[in-house]
Amino acid sequence: MPHPSNRSAIELFLRRLRSHSTLNEEERAEILRLSAIPLDIKAHTDFVRLGETVDHACLVTEGLVGRFGQTEDGKRQFVSVHVPGEMVDLPSVMMPQSATALNTLTRTSIVRIPHKALRDVGFRHPAIAAAFWRVCVLDAGIVAQWLVNVGRRDARSRMAHLFCELAVRYRLMDQSDGISFELPMTQDQLADALGLTAVHTNRMLQTLRGEGLLSITRSRVEILDKVALETAAEFDPGYLLPKSPD
Amino acid sequence: MPHPSNRSAIELFLRRLRSHSTLNEEERAEILRLSAIPLDIKAHTDFVRLGETVDHACLVTEGLVGRFGQTEDGKRQFVSVHVPGEMVDLPSVMMPQSATALNTLTRTSIVRIPHKALRDVGFRHPAIAAAFWRVCVLDAGIVAQWLVNVGRRDARSRMAHLFCELAVRYRLMDQSDGISFELPMTQDQLADALGLTAVHTNRMLQTLRGEGLLSITRSRVEILDKVALETAAEFDPGYLLPKSPD
DNA sequence: CGGTCGGTTGAAAGCCTTCAAACGGTGTGG
DNA sequence: CCACACCGTTTGAAGGCTTTCAACCGACCG
Numbered sequence: 001m002p003h004p005s006n007r008s009a010i011e012l013f014l015r016r017l018r019s020h021s022t023l024n025e026e027e028r029a030e031i032l033r034l035s036a037i038p039l040d041i042k043a044h045t046d047f048v049r050l051g052e053t054v055d056h057a058c059l060v061t062e063g064l065v066g067r068f069g070q071t072e073d074g075k076r077q078f079v080s081v082h083v084p085g086e087m088v089d090l091p092s093v094m095m096p097q098s099a100t101a102l103n104t105l106t107r108t109s110i111v112r113i114p115h116k117a118l119r120d121v122g123f124r125h126p127a128i129a130a131a132f133w134r135v136c137v138l139d140a141g142i143v144a145q146w147l148v149n150v151g152r153r154d155a156r157s158r159m160a161h162l163f164c165e166l167a168v169r170y171r172l173m174d175q176s177d178g179i180s181f182e183l184p185m186t187q188d189q190l191a192d193a194l195g196l197t198a199v200h201t202n203r204m205l206q207t208l209r210g211e212g213l214l215s216i217t218r219s220r221v222e223i224l225d226k227v228a229l230e231t232a233a234e235f236d237p238g239y240l241l242p243k244s245p246d
Numbered sequence: 247m248p249h250p251s252n253r254s255a256i257e258l259f260l261r262r263l264r265s266h267s268t269l270n271e272e273e274r275a276e277i278l279r280l281s282a283i284p285l286d287i288k289a290h291t292d293f294v295r296l297g298e299t300v301d302h303a304c305l306v307t308e309g310l311v312g313r314f315g316q317t318e319d320g321k322r323q324f325v326s327v328h329v330p331g332e333m334v335d336l337p338s339v340m341m342p343q344s345a346t347a348l349n350t351l352t353r354t355s356i357v358r359i360p361h362k363a364l365r366d367v368g369f370r371h372p373a374i375a376a377a378f379w380r381v382c383v384l385d386a387g388i389v390a391q392w393l394v395n396v397g398r399r400d401a402r403s404r405m406a407h408l409f410c411e412l413a414v415r416y417r418l419m420d421q422s423d424g425i426s427f428e429l430p431m432t433q434d435q436l437a438d439a440l441g442l443t444a445v446h447t448n449r450m451l452q453t454l455r456g457e458g459l460l461s462i463t464r465s466r467v468e469i470l471d472k473v474a475l476e477t478a479a480e481f482d483p484g485y486l487l488p489k490s491p492d
Numbered sequence: 493c494g495g496t497c498g499g500t501t502g503a504a505a506g507c508c509t510t511c512a513a514a515c516g517g518t519g520t521g522g
Numbered sequence: 523c524c525a526c527a528c529c530g531t532t533t534g535a536a537g538g539c540t541t542t543c544a545a546c547c548g549a550c551c552g
Binding site for chain 2: 529533
């Protein structure tokens with residue numbers, strides 16, 4: 001598979017910014033001019049540890065990155081997963097010592113953007129700073145929905161909700177028609193995103209398949225009955241689609 | 247009980263800002279000059295509904311405010327609770343249509359600060375905008391920890407974690423010595439914060455009491471064995487105490 | 493070809509929920 | 523001043539969703 005250039009990753013990121021924030025031509029140019037150091041990381045690698053202090057943010061070019069917390073006995077909980085075009089740890093610009101760690105769910109390419117560059121460009125252009133802030137707020141809203149999901153929905157509904165959300169997020173990045181999309185996650189990883197065990201994740205997956213709601217293989221999800229899936233999930237995409245750009 | 251003035255609520259908020267962000271004298275004065283419309287709300291009131299668009303942010307003066315999501319059958323999950331001195335929905339400045347609702351856990355006084363005022367002051371003073379952004383990042387980090395808590399810890403540990411966190415947060419607001427603090431939450435509300443049922447919340451509370459870890463009445467928590475409680479919770483306050491102010 | 497990884501399956505155990513009922517404190521009205 | 527109602531807490535028993543433990547399978551890799 002051809003490797004998207006770093007350039008295109010930043011363009012994707014800019015597109016996402018513009019979907020909810022207004023940026024003039026100069027501001028857009030500034031974003032595209034950000035220095036971006038590419039880096040390929042193999043699957044299942046913790047490339048930012050808990051408590052580590054970082055001086056750059058990561059933008060996903062290809063693959064999938066998960067942010068997670070961990071209990072002392074090693075159980076993990078993904079707090080978010082990030083698809084290409086998303087900045088994984090933009091919050092780290094404001095809080096360089098993170099209480100969450102980063103892990104590649106599959107072989108992944110990222111570009112690293114220095115905090116200093118992000119701060120500088122935000123300082124020069126308040127509209128950019130506002131856009132960054134807004135992205136953080138949006139991402140935090142997703143985490144909040146995950147919390148509702150894990151706290152108050154049963155496994156089947158919870159799982160349906162995750163797939164509905166990811167379908168929308170891939171579509172927003174033009175990497176899906178909203179029906180099917182690449183999702184290179186193992187069932188262990190799905191379990192860690194849903195607050196379940198891998199065994200039960202497997203069984204629920206089979207339930208959803210058996211009900212004809214979706215078809216899923218190791219790396220691809222296809223939604224077969226969107227209405228039924230969204231009903232099962234009680235899914236409302238409002239939190240992913242901000243109303244107005246100011 | 248004497249009613250703290252609005253002034254002192256904003257002062258408390260400013261103090262929190264300064265604990266992690268550097269603001270010069272003029273910037274501090276700007277914060278204190280923000281217009282603040284006081285409002286008293288009775289207990290158990292949803293004063294911001296799901297999907298509602300707001301044009302002001304709420305700062306808690308006295309009492310306790312919870313932000314929550316809800317499933318279709320009415321089950322609630324608190325996504326955060328906010329003590330006096332905290333801005334409940336600063337993110338709403340960037341995202342006026344919230345996917346979470348607001349509820350008073352007890353009789354509560356707030357002040358409402360217009361989004362426009364917050365945006366203007368942030369636009370004029372990049373350092374203030376950065377401070378606001380940083381608060382949002384910190385709060386999002388707390389939500390992330392809650393997600394880890396609900397997703398991967400059992401009820402006892404989860405509950406211990408919540409009390410450890412609140413002890414620190416009250417202490418940061420100088421409303422506690424870190425050992426005991428006012429917590430006017432019912433067990434139903436605790437349950438909604440922990441992703442449990444009220445019945446099981448009650449039983450776990452008794453467990454913690456029985457183990458001599460804490461003493462809790464309707465409105466006050468006292469930590470009796472801090473070390474044991476933090477051990478049970480696997481509590482690490484790092485996510486509440488940012489390293490450096492820039 | 494053996495080894496590893498991810499997926500699948502079965503059975504038993506357990507944590508938590510659900511359903512129901514009773515208890516105690518507080519505020520209100522007669 | 524007492525009675526009653528309401529709210530939040532407490533307790534018991536039963537059931538269920540999810541976990542845990544174990545084993546097996548298939549695919550891919552060196």
